[in-house]
Amino acid sequence: MFAMTVRQRGRMEGQFELTPGMHAIVGSSGAGKTTLFRLIAGLEHHPSLKIRWNEQSIDRLLPHQRPVAYVPQRPSLVPHRTIEDQIRWIAQGSLPHWSHWIQWLNLEELLNRYPHQLSGGEQQRAALLRALVAKKPILLLDEALSQIDRPHRVSLYRKLQETLGEETLLLFSTHQWEEAEQFSEYVVFLQKGRIASSNNITQTVPVDSEMARMMGYVGSVPVPDGHLLIHSRTIVLGQSLGPSLHISGQGYQQPVSPTLSRYHFLSDDGRLLLEWIGNPSETTQFDDISIINPVLVPFSLPSTQGGG
Amino acid sequence: MRRLLGIWSGITLAVLFVPVVVLFLHAGSLEQTIRSTAGRNAIEVTLGSGIIALAVDLLFGIPLSWILARLVRPKWRRWWGTLLIIPLLMPPLVLGLVLAYVVGPASPIGSTISLANTFAGLVIAQIYESLPFFVLTAWGYLGAIPRSLEEDVWVLGKSPWQTFWFVTWPMARAGFAIAAAMAWARIVGAFGAPVVVAYHPSGLPVAIWIQLQEQGLPAALGLALWLIIVSLPLPVWLNWRFSHVRYDR
Numbered sequence: 001m002f003a004m005t006v007r008q009r010g011r012m013e014g015q016f017e018l019t020p021g022m023h024a025i026v027g028s029s030g031a032g033k034t035t036l037f038r039l040i041a042g043l044e045h046h047p048s049l050k051i052r053w054n055e056q057s058i059d060r061l062l063p064h065q066r067p068v069a070y071v072p073q074r075p076s077l078v079p080h081r082t083i084e085d086q087i088r089w090i091a092q093g094s095l096p097h098w099s100h101w102i103q104w105l106n107l108e109e110l111l112n113r114y115p116h117q118l119s120g121g122e123q124q125r126a127a128l129l130r131a132l133v134a135k136k137p138i139l140l141l142d143e144a145l146s147q148i149d150r151p152h153r154v155s156l157y158r159k160l161q162e163t164l165g166e167e168t169l170l171l172f173s174t175h176q177w178e179e180a181e182q183f184s185e186y187v188v189f190l191q192k193g194r195i196a197s198s199n200n201i202t203q204t205v206p207v208d209s210e211m212a213r214m215m216g217y218v219g220s221v222p223v224p225d226g227h228l229l230i231h232s233r234t235i236v237l238g239q240s241l242g243p244s245l246h247i248s249g250q251g252y253q254q255p256v257s258p259t260l261s262r263y264h265f266l267s268d269d270g271r272l273l274l275e276w277i278g279n280p281s282e283t284t285q286f287d288d289i290s291i292i293n294p295v296l297v298p299f300s301l302p303s304t305q306g307g308g
Numbered sequence: 309m310r311r312l313l314g315i316w317s318g319i320t321l322a323v324l325f326v327p328v329v330v331l332f333l334h335a336g337s338l339e340q341t342i343r344s345t346a347g348r349n350a351i352e353v354t355l356g357s358g359i360i361a362l363a364v365d366l367l368f369g370i371p372l373s374w375i376l377a378r379l380v381r382p383k384w385r386r387w388w389g390t391l392l393i394i395p396l397l398m399p400p401l402v403l404g405l406v407l408a409y410v411v412g413p414a415s416p417i418g419s420t421i422s423l424a425n426t427f428a429g430l431v432i433a434q435i436y437e438s439l440p441f442f443v444l445t446a447w448g449y450l451g452a453i454p455r456s457l458e459e460d461v462w463v464l465g466k467s468p469w470q471t472f473w474f475v476t477w478p479m480a481r482a483g484f485a486i487a488a489a490m491a492w493a494r495i496v497g498a499f500g501a502p503v504v505v506a507y508h509p510s511g512l513p514v515a516i517w518i519q520l521q522e523q524g525l526p527a528a529l530g531l532a533l534w535l536i537i538v539s540l541p542l543p544v545w546l547n548w549r550f551s552h553v554r555y556d557r
Contacts, residue, residue, distance in 0.1 A: 041463045042462075042463070043459050043462075043463065062462075063459070063462040063463050064462045064463075064464075064465050064466055064467045064468070066463075068463065069463065069464050069465070070463035070464075072456075072460065074456070076456070076457075076460035077460075078457060078460075078461065078474070078475050079457070080478050080479065081474070081475075086474075089466075089474055090461070090464050090465070090466070130464065131464060134464040134465050136464075136465065
């Protein structure tokens with residue numbers, strides 16, 4: 001069990017708890033994801049910081065004493081040592097033990113090269129392996145796979161999910177909600193230094209419009225108790241299917257590519273209510289839309305963002 | 309435009325190398341010089357005093373440049389940098405005069421034991437001419453080592469001490485080597501301060517000066533060539549070995 005509390009006004013405030021497993025830290029750029037990681041890793045500190053891991057307080061330990069391995073966003077390999085040398089140094093010897101990972105990450109050819117001879121994606125893979133061989137129970141990936149193309153990144157997350165031990169905690173940061181959705185159990189949402197929520201991802205409800213936008217909600221509809229959020233993926237064109245919200249108006253589809261279409265939905269009096277990107281469909285014009293699984297929130301989410 | 313730049317740079321280079329070429333055209337006098345006792349003495353004095361001066365430079369310069377690069381708050385660095393420029397830019401003659409005053413018979417220290425015109429005086433003069441140079445050069449190189457490099461392996465379980473040997477020292481070593489190269493050239497070529505503080509025993513620069521006055525220009529060329537031989541190979545080699553390493557990220 002991992003538990004963290006911090007109260008540094010203007011920088012980082014909040015608390016959260018996580019069980020071992022793979023979880024996401026989500027927030028837009030500048031929200032504080034890196035600061036959070038640095039606090040956990042011990043590179044930054046604040047008197048109010050408290051971190052507990054398995055009944056042990058680790059917030060007063062120096063970085064190298066903590067049960068944490070951290071892979072930062074920027075290139076972090078030692079420039080004047082070969083990949084193999086530095087991974088071996090961190091692993092303290094037994095590299096053959098890791099040959100499976102070396103092969104899987106396609107690093108065999110690159111082992112006796114220097115970091116500057118590797119591409120960005122290769123450097124990130126090497127940095128990831130270097131962190132894995134440190135064998136720490138807590139692994140922090142700070143957008144550490146950003147230069148690896150999406151299909152490879154997806155299979156990498158899957159492999160990490162499969163191979164990480166039961167007592168390991170892996171936190172990865174992302175500003176793409178879909179990645180969090182796909183690979184994490186819990187999400188810690190950061191917004192301007194505030195830890196806004198830590199929920200099981202199936203139950204995450206946005207706390208404000210910024211978070212809602214990040215999660216992919218495209219608009220909201222006022223109801224007596226508040227507002228119902230509309231997500232682009234929960235919109236169904238045409239008549240309703242069972243228990244769902246039904247909105248009348250006029251909608252149009254505009255194909256953008258063979259696999260993507262832009263949709264506009266106007267109210268009966270011509271105001272643009274919703275705009276979203278979605279799967280292509282047969283109907284180019286439609287009268288009503290239905291929303292399945294609308295989420296009730298206290299704030300509204302205006303849909304028009306700078307024109308149609 | 310590019311051709312013009314090329315030609316202009318070519319002329320500059322040619323002009324810069326004229327002294328070197330001229331000297332080597334007189335390579336014959338090398339042998340002559342080493343056969344004369346005056347020549348041999350000058351070479352020995354320069355080498356002996358130079359090695360001691362360089363050792364002292366390292367002894368004091370390495371800790372000082374390390375502290376300046378790593379432990380002084382960024383706010384204060386500008387002050388320290390400016391302060392160190394002063395002894396660096398002090399004209400060697402002025403330096404020599406002041407040193408001669410301090411260690412010579414005229415001063416309270418010097419009246420008990422005068423170091424003017426002694427081997428020790430020569431070493432001191434060489435140290436004063438080279439130490440600020442060493443510190444500023446080393447400081448520059450050390451300052452260019454990104455601290456994040458160390459953080460990145462601390463967070464993988466490596467202690468600061470382990471990190472120093474694996475990550476920092478190889479990079480710092482390059483900086484110290486280049487600083488030592490520069491300092492050596494300054495030490496061996498020191499003239500302004502030694503000519504005032506320690507006319508005897510004469511290192512090569514002062515010996516050249518004496519030869520020049522007593523026997524004229526061509527006679528001094530042999531000694532000059534030896535000065536080049538003594539002073540340049542180490543810096544040139546150290547630069548070759550270490551200056552291609554760059555740690556831009």
